[in-house]
Structure formats: structure tokens, C-alpha cells
Amino acid sequence: MKKFSKMLALGLAAAMVFGMTVNAAGSPTPDQKEEMNNAANGVYGGFTAEGPVTTAPIEDYEVFTGAVDAATSKERDTEILDVLGMTSETATVAGIEMVQTFELNKPENWSGKPVTVTLQFDRNLIDFTSKYVLVHITENGAVEVLPVTVSAFGEVTATFTSFSPVVLAKVTLAGPQGEQGPQGPQGDKGDQGEQGPQGDKGDQGDKGDKGDTGATAPAANPATAPKTGETASVAGIMALILMAGAVICAGKVRYNR
Numbered sequence: 001m002k003k004f005s006k007m008l009a010l011g012l013a014a015a016m017v018f019g020m021t022v023n024a025a026g027s028p029t030p031d032q033k034e035e036m037n038n039a040a041n042g043v044y045g046g047f048t049a050e051g052p053v054t055t056a057p058i059e060d061y062e063v064f065t066g067a068v069d070a071a072t073s074k075e076r077d078t079e080i081l082d083v084l085g086m087t088s089e090t091a092t093v094a095g096i097e098m099v100q101t102f103e104l105n106k107p108e109n110w111s112g113k114p115v116t117v118t119l120q121f122d123r124n125l126i127d128f129t130s131k132y133v134l135v136h137i138t139e140n141g142a143v144e145v146l147p148v149t150v151s152a153f154g155e156v157t158a159t160f161t162s163f164s165p166v167v168l169a170k171v172t173l174a175g176p177q178g179e180q181g182p183q184g185p186q187g188d189k190g191d192q193g194e195q196g197p198q199g200d201k202g203d204q205g206d207k208g209d210k211g212d213t214g215a216t217a218p219a220a221n222p223a224t225a226p227k228t229g230e231t232a233s234v235a236g237i238m239a240l241i242l243m244a245g246a247v248i249c250a251g252k253v254r255y256n257r
Helices: 002-020 030-040 061-072 074-083 234-256
Strands: 043-048 051-053 092-104 115-121 131-137 143-147 155-160 165-174
Touching: 030 061, 030 092, 061 074, 061 092, 061 131, 061 165, 074 092, 074 131, 074 143, 092 115, 131 155, 143 155
Parallel strands: none
Antiparallel strands: 043 051, 043 115, 092 165, 115 155, 131 143, 131 165
């Protein structure tokens, strides 16, 4: 019974330790929460024909980073050009910059139909001469790029079919990428230069005198090579150890009896 109680206590302690290591999903760290709050600062809500709308920081950090990644991905290039009324033949997307990321809350009396929303941003964040799009993460997780109109007063207007995380992105455009021109002809191979004359062969030096032959050292006798040490019999030592162990064990058995 005591053994069972000890095992039960050990199991409960292990479960408690492992449970403390699990992070709560959607709970951002203080630094992550500050990042999300900063990303939502500067947008002051907006209005629709069906009533006002409010904005708020995104609460889940994974949703926040997913929305930013989706907005700034190169996969959006074709959609962005289409929304801006352009094609890859007339322009290319040189860069996408995240301006604001926030949660857009639906109007209280929303009918569920597409609605035009005018959002008020900090005027210092908006350059009405630049190109902007709204990247909307729908309720089912799909990504859609929405066209917008931007005013000199920092107002951004777009039409929504649902209300969820939104990213205001600034788009930098460049000219279309030119086609690669044909390869030019290969140049002619140059002429090979003439081989120079071979130099004269030098005179051979005199041969030196042959030295005296030294006395031949006597060969070492392998039978008298010095020994490096003698090795004791391993088998004998192991036998002594086993016998000693057997004697000790036998003495203990007699003692216990």
C-alpha cells in the first residue's frame, strides 16, 4: 500500500510540473502586446451608413503576425496590381509596407450586407499621394485585398463584407520588368602566337670524386633485443578475484542463515 501511495504521489507531481510548462494559446507577452497596441495606434474608428464602427488592437499575437505576413507576402503582388487597376505588363510591386494592423468591429445595427466604411487615421501616417490597399483576413481565414480611396485628411474608405483583422499597407510600384534581349554573336578566336627559339643546352659539370666506403656496422641480433616488460598472467589474476568473491558471498549466506 505504501509503494502504491508513493507511485501515485510521483505521478501527480509529474502531471503538475508538465502542466505548468504549457503556454496559454493567444496570450501575448508584454512586449508582443505593446507591439500590437502600437500597430493599432493612429486609427480612430470610422463610420458607415449603418452606424459607427470601432477599432481595437488584435488580441492574439499569432493572428497579428499572420495578418502582417499575409499582407506583405510576394504572393499578394498579382492581387494588389489587379486592385490598383494595373498588370505586370504596366508595373511591378517593388515593396509592401505595413502601416497599421487592427481589429475592425462591425456596426451595432449591421445588416450583414456589404457596407462601405470610412476609417479615420492619423494624418501623419497617411501620404495621400502614395498607393494603399487594405488586406482583410476574413472570418474563415481567407485573405482578400480591398481597394481604397485616401483623402488628404487621413480618411481611408473601403467596402467590407465582414469584420475582422485588417492591415493597411502602403505599396511601392516600379516599372515593368523588361524582357531579356537576344544573346550577341560569339567573337572570333584570336590567332595563336609563334613559338620562340629554344635556348642552348648548358655544359655538363665535372663528376666529383667517389668517397671512401665506411665500415659496415654489425647487424643487430634479434635474439638479444631488449625486453620492454613482462606481462603477468591475466587468467590467474581473474581466477583469484573470482575465488575471493565466492568466499565472501558464501560467508554472507552462512551469516544470514
